[in-house]
Amino acid sequence: MAVKSQQATLARFIPSGKDRRNFAVLAGAAVLWWLAYSNLQAAANLLSYDLLGFDAESHLGSSVNFFLYDVPKILLLLSGMIFLITIVQTFINPERVREMVSGRAEGVGNVVAALFGAITPFCSCSSVPLFIGFVEAGIPLGITFSFLVTSPIMNEVAFVLLLGLFGWKVALLYLASGITIGIVAGIILGRLKLERFVEDFVYQRQSRNNRAHGLDEHLTWTERFERAIASTRDIVGKVWLFVIIGVGIGAFIHGFVPEGALTNIMGESAWWSVPISVLLGIPLYSNAAGIVPVVSALLDKGASLGTVLAFMMSVVALSLPEMIILRRVLKPRLIAIFVGVVALSIVITGYLFNLVV
């Protein structure tokens, strides 16, 4: 019996005949993708300077070239990376994360929760069921918050855009600092003993122990690919317009705003720029796809990396709609503390970046 179920578990990961064909198709698609990606700059130059006849030295020419290069580059990167990220996500679900996290001590628990928070896709409409689900399983508030903080901060679209526009170092810094913020904010919130500011009904709920059945899915690789394609289409379909608008604004800044124009306002020398950016970011609820291209152009013109990253994190991590949803389970005082601790962690990260980079 045990052997049989072990074999069944293994069989899930071994590609079948149909799966193997799809792996071959995928390999072909990857080669095409790479060919397209590596010829983008040449194509953009050809299109903007030779075919459209813009002067490479002019403001307009450099803006047009920037636009024609960056838009397809970001869209290609998004499609490829979202596909891969979704494949990873098909192996994880919150119910499984809850099992992994429950029973762990403070510290280790926060780290595990933040790591999973980083890869789990976040939808603000799920944050309340997630919160109740964690608390119900006896997971401490601080560890629950580690998950709830990291999940929105780590946005896969933002990650891909940083990778495309700033390179892998900045993208990894974003990943590492998002996870660190989740760990630290969770530990602080846990130490503050805030259980009394959780709405009473959350703890009064007796766990009815009717866990969802029939959800232990046995996915084949083909099904994972299908899901990855569906979610890639979904996400790229949602953000492509923001990418075009964002890169458009970025292209304008790139071509027309003089170098160093922002050094005094958003540069390292202005100590107040980090907190101001974070404060500005809290009420702004934007799509990472629209904001990163603008941010990248700002950076070119003398804004500093820490300031810009802090701004971006605060835009994606702290938003009004999210607070309104969390209000159903958290009393206002706890929401205020939550926002405060997360904002403070982002500010500190911003300063660290400015110091290090």
Next chain:
Amino acid sequence: MLTVKILGSGCPNCRRLEAETRAALDAAQPSIAYELIKVTDFMDIMSYGIMTTPALVINETVVSAGRIPKAEQIVYWARQFQQQADQA
């Protein structure tokens, strides 16, 4: 008659799940008789033991959570519950 429930607080994905479930079940041949109920209250949603929305429930069993299944999959589940009901 199947009882189909959509669990979700009204986010865009919940509305999409509802629309796609209706479309899938209405298009099925031979036809499937069902009633569709939207569950939007958080406490009711949580009583199904799920942590992600939208979720699809057929005859009080959660069949999917946190995603929008394909039409064929929805029809397949519905047929299984039909058979179960016939046998009972």
